[in-house]
Amino acid sequence: MRITTGWQSTDGTTALRRVPIERRELRADDIAVRVDFCGVCHTDLHSINGMGGQGTLVPGHEFTGTVTAAGPEAHRFSPGDRVAVGTIVDSCGVCPMCRAGQENYCDEFPTLTYGGTDRVDGTTTQGGYTREYVLREAFAYPLPEGLDPAAAAPLMCAGITVWDPLRTAGVGPGSRVAVAGLGGLGHLAVKFAAAFGAEVTVLSRTPGKAADARALGAADLLPTTDDKRMQQARGSFDLVLDTISAPHDLAPLLHLVAPDGTLNLVGHLGEVSVDVMDLLIGRKKLTSSGIGGRPATAEMLAFAAEHSLTADIELLPSARVAEALTRLDRGDVRYRFVLDLSDLDASDPD
Numbered sequence: 001m002r003i004t005t006g007w008q009s010t011d012g013t014t015a016l017r018r019v020p021i022e023r024r025e026l027r028a029d030d031i032a033v034r035v036d037f038c039g040v041c042h043t044d045l046h047s048i049n050g051m052g053g054q055g056t057l058v059p060g061h062e063f064t065g066t067v068t069a070a071g072p073e074a075h076r077f078s079p080g081d082r083v084a085v086g087t088i089v090d091s092c093g094v095c096p097m098c099r100a101g102q103e104n105y106c107d108e109f110p111t112l113t114y115g116g117t118d119r120v121d122g123t124t125t126q127g128g129y130t131r132e133y134v135l136r137e138a139f140a141y142p143l144p145e146g147l148d149p150a151a152a153a154p155l156m157c158a159g160i161t162v163w164d165p166l167r168t169a170g171v172g173p174g175s176r177v178a179v180a181g182l183g184g185l186g187h188l189a190v191k192f193a194a195a196f197g198a199e200v201t202v203l204s205r206t207p208g209k210a211a212d213a214r215a216l217g218a219a220d221l222l223p224t225t226d227d228k229r230m231q232q233a234r235g236s237f238d239l240v241l242d243t244i245s246a247p248h249d250l251a252p253l254l255h256l257v258a259p260d261g262t263l264n265l266v267g268h269l270g271e272v273s274v275d276v277m278d279l280l281i282g283r284k285k286l287t288s289s290g291i292g293g294r295p296a297t298a299e300m301l302a303f304a305a306e307h308s309l310t311a312d313i314e315l316l317p318s319a320r321v322a323e324a325l326t327r328l329d330r331g332d333v334r335y336r337f338v339l340d341l342s343d344l345d346a347s348d349p350d
């Protein structure tokens with residue numbers, strides 16, 4: 001067993017505690033990664049809040065780092081290589097979806113980077129708010145040269161989560177795309193959609209983000225609280241990509257979708273209520289998607305490198321993780337917190 005250090009939620013609190021974390025000894029096709037930077041995703045907050053006041057959890061599923069060791073059958077990486085890791089660290093590899101490169105929809109459910117079940121020993125995976133992670137090398141990606149490793153970390157969850165639906169919808173020049181919710185996912189959706197040549201509009205409850213929306217590549221920000229402008233924009237978008245993290249009424253967003261267009265829900269993943277008439281009129285589509293498979297993730301990283309596209313981040317020493325989670329909870333982030341895990345090398349001041 002290898003021992004590292006990380007930040008753990010105990011009993012569902014965001015006041016994470018610094019604790020020793022066990023990592024497995026390397027299996028034949030494993031690599032060990034020194035985690036350098038890990039993004040703070042709203043899913044981390046949902047997961048902590050969802051613990052029901054019980055158990056422990058080490059969050060973190062979008063990180064970049066440096067390979068420190070490789071198993072005897074791990075041939076893609078060597079110590080010193082820079083890598084990126086996302087929300088999946090294993091899958092069955094043989095089901096139709098895995099064979100199609102959609103490991104995110106593995107029939108046996110992919111092994112999540114935290115809170116997942118290891119396919120070999122049945123232990124619960126512990127995430128990237130740690131100094132070391134051990135995983136099958138097949139689920140690590142070379143971090144392209146030229147990408148800042150801190151600002152690239154959020155690409156591995158927020159980035160691929162918005163890349164996949166934009167690609168699936170064939171977004172390109174001439175597409176009219178609206179991104180609902182300008183947060184971690186939303187701001188990367190704006191950047192990718194604009195880079196694909198689409199005309200992008202941000203739908204936000206926060207009109208004060210208008211200048212940021214334009215700087216990110218959007219043509220405009222439409223305040224969702226402005227009934228008149230929402231009415232004027234009815235039927236305007238081929239794709240509405242909804243990244244809003246909380247439950248909300250879908251009707252106003254469906255009204256914005258053009259005939260034969262799509263509302264894709266990637267934000268709030270719970271139950272929703274829909275009036276089918278809002279789909280029927282204009283033959284609109286309602287869908288959802290989860291992160292992306294390995295080929296799409298590699299493609300996304302290559303595109304990001306080619307276009308120098310990374311997240312807008314606020315970098316904090318990992319000891320300030322509770323502050324990051326608290327501010328994320330109240331929407332006070334522009335646009336992704338990233339933790340610098342190097343402070344875990346020093347001995348615990350407490």
Ligand code: NAP
Pocket residue numbers: 040041042043044046157158161180181182183184185186203204205206209243244245246247248265266267268269289290291328331333335
């Ligand atoms: P985030 O940074 O907190 O951004 C969420 C944005 O949603 C906020 O910035 C805000 O934007 C808007 N919002 C929040 N509460 C709202 C409310 N009550 N009503 C209306 N708008 C609200 O979160 P994130 O990290 O981007 O994650 C967004 C969601 O995606 C989370 O629920 C997360 O769990 C989910 N997620 C899904 C996948 C997947 O595979 N499908 C992957 C990763 C994350 P404005 O201020 O601009 O309105």
